[in-house]
Amino acid sequence: MHTVGTFQIAAAEMDVLSTRLARLSPLDQADIKLLQHAEAGRRFSPARREMVHEGEPMGEPEAMLSGWACRQRILEDGRRQILAFLLPGDLIGLCRRTGAVAATTVMSVNDVQTCSLPSARPSEALAEAFARSAALEEHYLYAQITRLGRLDARERLADWLLETHERLDFVGLASRDRFPLPITQEMLADALGLTSVHVNRTLQGMRRDGLLTIRSGLVVLTNRVRLEQMTDHKPARPYSA
Amino acid sequence: MHTVGTFQIAAAEMDVLSTRLARLSPLDQADIKLLQHAEAGRRFSPARREMVHEGEPMGEPEAMLSGWACRQRILEDGRRQILAFLLPGDLIGLCRRTGAVAATTVMSVNDVQTCSLPSARPSEALAEAFARSAALEEHYLYAQITRLGRLDARERLADWLLETHERLDFVGLASRDRFPLPITQEMLADALGLTSVHVNRTLQGMRRDGLLTIRSGLVVLTNRVRLEQMTDHKPARPYSA
């Protein structure tokens, strides 16, 4: 059961932050407590609100607790490129430097909950978890570049859907073959470097070929094997495990 | 005078590392000395050699001293995407984590010189310079995504040329309107998500329109104003200055 679009806290979304970080690095009870305490102080952003402003000084580092957000850049003539999506458990503005300004705008996609990261100097294990989270973020940026540069429309969609499933699954927000997708086809287009019209046509083609189903914000990957074949998609492997 | 393609050390390439980092954060004499000492221990990679292997454990962090390298990913069917170019003064494999594996392959483009970064715990100022270097790298990744996702061929080229000029200028390797370009049109195509044929045609169109000149590895931007107009290219601003 997903509660996309409301501020209600779904069972699956309890402790996403501590859960995700603990999966990235073995945290002890003290770290978990620290994170859960941080998660308690939730902040709310309504849909389509700029949470971070490109070019302005960055605030304190935060974490996504529920909802989706996106990093984006807008060109002078209005063209938009979505650089990445921020999902529950993801960190925002991690590496702070003196006088650092935000490199991109971050905008909430639907209603979003965030919390501040613990401000105390992190333990060794927690620092490791932060570093691995950053490494994953970097990995997905590289994947995005490859997608836009060398995949055609259908491959981009297949690859992106698999990646998103993988990320949501990592924090327990996806089942084996399905996950909630709270974004419009136009946002997908802006993320994948296509037009919304072409995204629509491509999705229909994939639906016709029995690859997937999309209705009312829920994606079902009906043929993962074939999707994976058409995009040599490799799951992220941020550390040698 | 550029010495592209040889191992000879050009005057302009002395101390690129300390020069670049000192421009990113005010370093004291001790830091400069430390970096210059590190630069003395040079390592050489011939053209087209894999310096870092995707998926394998990362070695120690290094710095580019001369020559060009690129981060790339190769798809199963042979398609290649160049994610970023590494220019003199750039850092490689900065953030080390236990068990970290390389997220991408790094390959030398022409003959390259590198050195290890000082292994001692860096001073406050030096750490700041490293952080800003990393922030710049991130900025250019976002720029690359926007380029591939939302710019057409001519805009991609204009934007990329301006960015590359800016980066080389930052380390004193470009003059006001020209810089060395030691890569083939095919590499440019793999970086910009195009085919080499189309890169060629587009460059010729730009040449015909008096925007630039390219011959034997040297680019001359003959009309920067117009280039900037056609790509709302904004120079990187890694810190509020």
Added chain:
DNA sequence: CGCGTTCTTGACTGCTTTCAAAGATGGTGG
């Protein structure tokens, strides 16, 4: 039930790719 947003669809245009082959270019060895 009505309105705005999102999704679909059609026809047409056009940028980019593909395939092929002919010129340059630069380095190497005779």
Added chain:
DNA sequence: CCACCATCTTTGAAAGCAGTCAAGAACGCG
């Protein structure tokens, strides 16, 4: 010094993928 070779650049014609413009259908919300 020049022939030769590999690599890189340039060019042409044709096909294809994706974009544009426009309008109608469906959906969700109040």
